[in-house]
Amino acid sequence: MQGALGAAEMRRLITGFSVTMAVSAVAELGIADHLSHGPKTASDLARLSGTHEGYLTRVLRYLASEGVFEEQPGDLFALTERSYWLRSDVPGSMRPRAIYMGSAMSWMAWGNLLQCLRTGTSAFHVAFGEDIFDYLKRQPDAAATFNTFMAGQTAASVDAVLATYDFAGVRELVDVGGGRGALLAGILRANPDMHGVLLDMPEVIATAQPLLDQAGVSDRCRLLGGDFFEAVPAGADLYVLKFILHDWPDDRCIRLLRNCR
Numbered sequence: 105m106q107g108a109l110g111a112a113e114m115r116r117l118i119t120g121f122s123v124t125m126a127v128s129a130v131a132e133l134g135i136a137d138h139l140s141h142g143p144k145t146a147s148d149l150a151r152l153s154g155t156h157e158g159y160l161t162r163v164l165r166y167l168a169s170e171g172v173f174e175e176q177p178g179d180l181f182a183l184t185e186r187s188y189w190l191r192s193d194v195p196g197s198m199r200p201r202a203i204y205m206g207s208a209m210s211w212m213a214w215g216n217l218l219q220c221l222r223t224g225t226s227a228f229h230v231a232f233g234e235d236i237f238d239y240l241k242r243q244p245d246a247a248a249t250f251n252t253f254m255a256g257q258t259a260a261s262v263d264a265v266l267a268t269y270d271f272a273g274v275r276e277l278v279d280v281g282g283g284r285g286a287l288l289a290g291i292l293r294a295n296p297d298m299h300g301v302l303l304d305m306p307e308v309i310a311t312a313q314p315l316l317d318q319a320g321v322s323d324r325c326r327l328l329g330g331d332f333f334e335a336v337p338a339g340a341d342l343y344v345l346k347f348i349l350h351d352w353p354d355d356r357c358i359r360l361l362r363n364c365r
C-alpha cells in the first residue's frame with residue numbers, strides 16, 4: 105500500500121498541471137506543426153515560434169521526459185506518436201483541445217475548484233462572475249478557442265455516431281446547441297437526402313458557415329441563432345443534443361427537453 109511506486113505516481117499526479125500547461129503552450133505555439141517535416145533544433149523552433157530559446161528548450165526537454173517529444177543528438181527535437189496529435193493538419197487533431205485546456209478560461213475555472221466545493225457555486229462562476237456561455241458571448245477570442253475545440257472533438261466522433269445510429273427515414277434533423285455544425289455536417293454528408301437545422305446562440309451561428317460550406321452541405325442546412333431554453337424549431341423528425349445536458353442543472357435540462365418534445 106505504501107510502496108515507492110505509489111509515491112512516485114502520486115507525485116506525478118500532484119504535478120500533473122504542469123504537463124497540461126506545457127502541452128498547451130507548445131500547442132498554442134504550433135511546435136508540432138514546425139516539426140511535421142522532421143526534427144529541428146530548439147534554436148530553430150524558438151525562431152519559428154517567436155519564443156525565448158532557453159525557456160523553450162527546458163519546456164521541450166520537460167515534455168520529452170513525458171514522451172511528448174524526442175530529444176535527439178545534435179540538439180534536435182522530433183515528434184513522437186503523442187505529439188503527432190498536436191499537429192493542426194491531422195484528422196482528429198488534439199491541438200484545439202490542448203489550447204483550450206491551458207487557456208485562461210479553463211485554467212482560472214479549474215483554479216477555483218476548491219471554492220466550488222465549499223460554496224456549491226460553479227468554479228467558472230466563481231472565477232468570472234457569470235456562466236460560461238454568457239461569458240463567451242462577450243469574449244470573441246475565448247469563444248473562438250472554445251468553439252474550435254468543440255468542433256474538433258465532435259468531428260472526431262462523427263464516424264462513431266454514423267456507425268451506431270440508424271438515420272433511415274429522417275428527413276429533417278435539428279442539432280440543438282450544435283456549435284459550428286461539425287456533427288450536423290457529418291450526418292448530412294452521409295445522408296444526401298436529409299435536411300438539417302443548426303440551432304445555437306447567435307454569436308456561435310455567426311461563425312458556422314465556413315465549416316458547413318467546406319463540408320458541402322450548406323444548401324441543405326438552415327442556420328438558426330436563438331436560445332434553446334426559449335424555443336426549438338418544431339416539426340423535425342429528429343432532435344440531437346450532443347454534449348449539452350451535462351452543462352445545465354436539472355430544471356434547465358427539463359425545460360430544454362420539453363421544448364424538444
Ligand SMILES: C[S@@+](CC[C@H](N)C(=O)[O-])C[C@H]1O[C@@H](n2cnc3c(N)ncnc32)[C@H](O)[C@@H]1O
Binds near residue numbers: 237255330332
Ligand atoms: C458543450 S457545447 C457542445 C457543442 C456541440 N453540440 C458539440 O458537441 O460539439 C454546448 C453548446 O451549447 C450552446 N448553447 C449554450 N447555451 C445555449 C442557449 N441558451 N441556446 C442555444 N445554444 C446554447 C453553446 O453555444 C455550445 O455551442
